[in-house]
Amino acid sequence: MLTENANSRLGAMSLVRPVGWSAAAIVLLFPMIAMQFEQRLHWGVNWTVGDFVAAALLLSGTGAALELAVRLNDDLAYRAGAFLGIGAALLMVWANLAVGLVGSEDNAANLWFMTVPVVGLAVAMLGGVSAKAMVRAMLAMAFMQFLAGLFVGKAGxxxxxxxALGACWLVSAWLFSRAA
Incomplete structure (x- = not known):
């Protein structure tokens, strides 16, 4: 039987989930709406179908990862670490795909930054996404992030x-360590 506190948390989560998924859908609507005014306002918004598909995959993957984190562990520190880590990964991947962190999005040096979430995901999965495994995953991501910054260090x-992203991974590791 669920306690009253657990019931209230489940009720709050049932309200947050549709808001989160609706926000993801609204984020996809912004460029669609902006493109309607592009010829007059010259905002620089000219997405292709591929751009919308990539954004939808990123947002749905992020939402699914956040849902998984909430279901895996009730600890607030674990959830905060997951939200920070997943949010920072989304921000980095989206920026890297959109404009590139080094030069344009076509610059091969940007591939170094894409290894960061791949390494983190691999380490997390190998450890069963426990709090201890997530600490190792976030530390591995911080290391890879600093390595990527060093390899492409020509660009300030x-x-x-x-x-900044390395600091996010380190804070996330600290939060996961609090949950371990």
């Missing part, structure tokens, strides 16, 4: 972004 902005 890429180093600054690597430092």
């Amino acid at each position: 902005a890429a180093v600054a972004v690597s430092m």
Whole structure:
């Protein structure tokens, strides 16, 4: 039998889920609406079908990962670590695909940054996404992030972004360690 506190948390989550998924859908509507005014306002918004598909996959993958994190562990520190880590990964991948962290999105150096979430996901899956495994995954991501920043260190902005994202991975690792 669920306690009253657990019942209230489940009730709150049932309200948050549709809001989160609706927000993801609304994010996809913004560029669609902006494109309707592109010829007059010249906002630089000209998405292709592939752009919409990539954005939809990123947003749905992020939503699914957040849902999984909430279902896997009730600990607030675990959830905060997951939300920070997943949010930072979304931000990095989206920015890298959209404009690139080094030069344009076509610059091969940007592939270094795409290894970061892949390594984190692999380490997390190998450890069964337990809090201890997530600490290792976030530390591995921080290491890969700093490595990527060093390899493409010619661009000052890429180093600054690597430092900021590396800090996110480290804070996320700390949060997961609190849940372990």
